[in-house]
Amino acid sequence: MYLLGIYFENARKNGDGRFCFKKDRQKIRKWTQLSAGMSNQELLQLMAVACAGVDFLREFPYALGRLCRNPAVPLQLEFILSTHHLIDSLSDAPPLLGSGIRIDGKGQVKRLTAKDCHLLPPALPIRKPALGTGNSRCFLLAYGAELKHHDQTDDFNFTDPFFRVTRFHSLFNKEALVTDPVAFLTRLHYKGVLKSRFPAKWTMERLSKSFRKYISIETVCWMERNCDFRKEWSQLRSWQRRAALPILDVVRHMIDAFPGSGTPLNMPGLVLLNRPDRFCTKKGFSDWIKLMDLLLPAMQFVVTLSDNAILGFPNNVQKRRLTIPVVATKPKEKCRTRIPRGAILLLDVDSRLPNLALMKLSRYFKEQGRRVILARKDSFIKGIETVYASCVFNSPASQRRISKLRDYYGESIILGGSGVDIRERLPSEIEKLPADYTLYPELKDRAIGFITRGCPFNCPFCIVPVKEGKTHQVSNLDSLLEDGRRKLILLDDNILSHPNAGNFLEEIAQRNLQVNFTQTLDLRMLDKEKARILRRIYCSNLKFTRRVYHFSLNDTQNLDLVRRKYQILCFTPGDNVEFICMYGYNTSLAEDVERFRFLHSLPGAYVFVQEYQPIPGGPPADLTHFFDDDADEYIDELIGIVFKQNMKSMEKYYRWLSKRYVQAFGKLHNGLVDTIFRYNKRDSKGRYIATMAGTRRKRKPDP
Numbered sequence: 088m089y090l091l092g093i094y095f096e097n098a099r100k101n102g103d104g105r106f107c108f109k110k111d112r113q114k115i116r117k118w119t120q121l122s123a124g125m126s127n128q129e130l131l132q133l134m135a136v137a138c139a140g141v142d143f144l145r146e147f148p149y150a151l152g153r154l155c156r157n158p159a160v161p162l163q164l165e166f167i168l169s170t171h172h173l174i175d176s177l178s179d180a181p182p183l184l185g186s187g188i189r190i191d192g193k194g195q196v197k198r199l200t201a202k203d204c205h206l207l208p209p210a211l212p213i214r215k216p217a218l219g220t221g222n223s224r225c226f227l228l229a230y231g232a233e234l235k236h237h238d239q240t241d242d243f244n245f246t247d248p249f250f251r252v253t254r255f256h257s258l259f260n261k262e263a264l265v266t267d268p269v270a271f272l273t274r275l276h277y278k279g280v281l282k283s284r285f286p287a288k289w290t291m292e293r294l295s296k297s298f299r300k301y302i303s304i305e306t307v308c309w310m311e312r313n314c315d316f317r318k319e320w321s322q323l324r325s326w327q328r329r330a331a332l333p334i335l336d337v338v339r340h341m342i343d344a345f346p347g348s349g350t351p352l353n354m355p356g357l358v359l360l361n362r363p364d365r366f367c368t369k370k371g372f373s374d375w376i377k378l379m380d381l382l383l384p385a386m387q388f389v390v391t392l393s394d395n396a397i398l399g400f401p402n403n404v405q406k407r408r409l410t411i412p413v414v415a416t417k418p419k420e421k422c423r424t425r426i427p428r429g430a431i432l433l434l435d436v437d438s439r440l441p442n443l444a445l446m447k448l449s450r451y452f453k454e455q456g457r458r459v460i461l462a463r464k465d466s467f468i469k470g471i472e473t474v475y476a477s478c479v480f481n482s483p484a485s486q487r488r489i490s491k492l493r494d495y496y497g498e499s500i501i502l503g504g505s506g507v508d509i510r511e512r513l514p515s516e517i518e519k520l521p522a523d524y525t526l527y528p529e530l531k532d533r534a535i536g537f538i539t540r541g542c543p544f545n546c547p548f549c550i551v552p553v554k555e556g557k558t559h560q561v562s563n564l565d566s567l568l569e570d571g572r573r574k575l576i577l578l579d580d581n582i583l584s585h586p587n588a589g590n591f592l593e594e595i596a597q598r599n600l601q602v603n604f605t606q607t608l609d610l611r612m613l614d615k616e617k618a619r620i621l622r623r624i625y626c627s628n629l630k631f632t633r634r635v636y637h638f639s640l641n642d643t644q645n646l647d648l649v650r651r652k653y654q655i656l657c658f659t660p661g662d663n664v665e666f667i668c669m670y671g672y673n674t675s676l677a678e679d680v681e682r683f684r685f686l687h688s689l690p691g692a693y694v695f696v697q698e699y700q701p702i703p704g705g706p707p708a709d710l711t712h713f714f715d716d717d718a719d720e721y722i723d724e725l726i727g728i729v730f731k732q733n734m735k736s737m738e739k740y741y742r743w744l745s746k747r748y749v750q751a752f753g754k755l756h757n758g759l760v761d762t763i764f765r766y767n768k769r770d771s772k773g774r775y776i777a778t779m780a781g782t783r784r785k786r787k788p789d790p
């Protein structure tokens with residue numbers, strides 16, 4: 088984000104006015120210098136407040152009413168931002184936007200709507216900058232002339248949902264604390280030097296090189312494995328500490344804000360500095376500016392400086408320009424597809440895999456000479472006379488889509504699939520047809536289908552016994568593998584329970600096919616002979632990019648049997664054996680942990696968790712005894728169970744568990760929350776805590 092202009096009315100020092108950054112053909116100055124003084128200090132404050140975000144300002148511990156010249160009249164702030172696509176916003180909205188806020192004499196903040204904004208150029212689109220957690224989007228930092236830092240009190244874990252305001256607090260209050268330099272350098276060194284993580288290593292190298300060159304800090308040992316940063320910091324001269332402190336704070340916040348970037352210091356944003364000439368010696372000021380300029384190539388700076396510092400400002404830095412983001416001109420997509428007369432629309436409402444029923448319907452209609460069009464989710468296409476929609480899941484999202492489709496297509500739509508009626512089948516003359524693979528070109532060289540359907544068991548949560556009955560053969564490899572395909576996605580519910588399972592497996596092995604057993608294999612049905620054949624088969628993931636075996640484990644019954652069967656497959660830690668684990672049906676936390684502990688003890692095994700979704704008319708979840716008195720101990724154990732892969736899936740269970748824990752005990756389990764945010768979306772932690780706790784900590788205003 089870059090700030091292109093700010094307009095104000097009733098500012099205490101500046102009264103009514105505007106400040107527009109000089110622009111020259113889609114470029115703005117990287118460095119804008121203002122003379123030192125109270126009114127320009129206030130101008131920086133107005134800029135910080137404008138870009139801070141209304142939701143965050145409400146928690147800013149500063150009496151914002153002090154910014155009003157006349158306390159009986161609100162301060163009006165309107166501003167123009169240029170946002171960066173995929174950094175400040177994910178949408179295709181134009182990067183240039185106007186926005187505004189109003190602050191009354193009591194410090195109450197209100198966002199302005201388009202009709203409230205009267206200072207901005209009339210053609211400018213007015214909208215609220217989308218700040219999300221406030222940590223990554225519309226990156227803003229601001230600093231006062233004197234900085235104090237945390238000393239072992241800094242929180243690097245984003246537990247504060249209003250962390251954003253700490254990034255510009257020092258511009259308003261000289262007691263506000265910035266980053267703990269020792270703690271930050273120690274963390275950066277750990278990640279960059281000891282763990283060799285690229286962004287941290289890259290940042291550490293740039294930092295140590297520029298500190299050595301521009302502020303004469305000896306940083307050779309920073310890149311060595313053993314470095315005591317408390318000692319290093321204490322040995323710096325006081326001017327070096329003063330000069331390094333704001334730089335370390337900027338670097339810390341950029342790493343925090345852009346965790347997905349390998350080169351976080353190259354990201355854009357806005358830094359406001361009140362009297363940075365006081366951060367270093369008169370002689371060293373020019374070098375300090377050069378350092379900041381090199382370290383942060385895409386950053387917009389606005390600085391207030393003494394007259395001498397303005398004169399000493401490095402010439403080449405003064406000439407730097409930044410490119411203002413422009414609208415990405417996408418070729419206009421044709422929004423109207425011409426529908427041939429009499430065409431059939433096949434609607435895939437929610438399938439995660441290519442929908443076999445639609446592929447057969449497609450074959451059926453094409454053989455009748457009809458044109459067939461495939462659309463997904465809830466597509467509304469004018470001019471269609473007949474629609475066949477298939478819905479696989481009974482989830483609320485799928486049911487919402489169905490209801491919208493019914494409303495739109497009325498009598499013209501024929502709905503089917505397990506999400507609509509588990510007993511309904513395709514007419515037999517369509518069912519026996521081969522699938523039309525052209526409907527889903529993304530299948531490429533993969534075949535899909537059933538050799539058997541059904542299962543001899545009767546698990547109450549499962550659709551298969553009702554829908555398919557006992558295991559029976561419905562097809563064979565020859566009919567599934569038309570066009571010489573050698574990769575097969577098998578949809579069989581429980582192929583190992585069929586009396587001829589050994590023969591099916593043997594044929595797959597002899598033909599040297601690659602198979603994805605997408606509905607998992609039933610370990611209980613395995614014997615030594617089938618296990619031997621199975622190990623000869625290239626069992627694969629869905630994309631056929633690596634060897635993976637799929638099983639499931641939905642409860643803790645028969646764990647001894649599962650272990651014995653598992654052992655006959657002779658897996659080693661190098662194998663990939665995925666267990667689908669359903670949760671949220673009727674197991675307790677103790678049983679869930681027992682399952683994960685058990686699977687962790689099996690060589691090569693890891694989990695893929697799935698939350699229970701009741702089938703139509705199926706039993707509701709029963710979690711009345713989910714927690715017991717040892718819940719905390721179980722959770723402590725759970726977060727210590729780390730599988731060698733797929734921990735992203737476990738995160739889903741952690742989040743579900745965390746929510747249930749809050750509902751049951753009225754508090755968060757901190758260890759669980761730390762685990763959820765240890766590696767991913769760290770900056771969302773504070774907001775998560777605030778949302779789950781349902782509280783917002785009110786900050787004390789500055790005295």
Ligand code: SF4
Pocket residue numbers: 542543544545546549550551552580581609
């Ligand atoms: S869950 Fe598996 S074993 Fe149980 S009925 Fe369904 S297919 Fe059969």
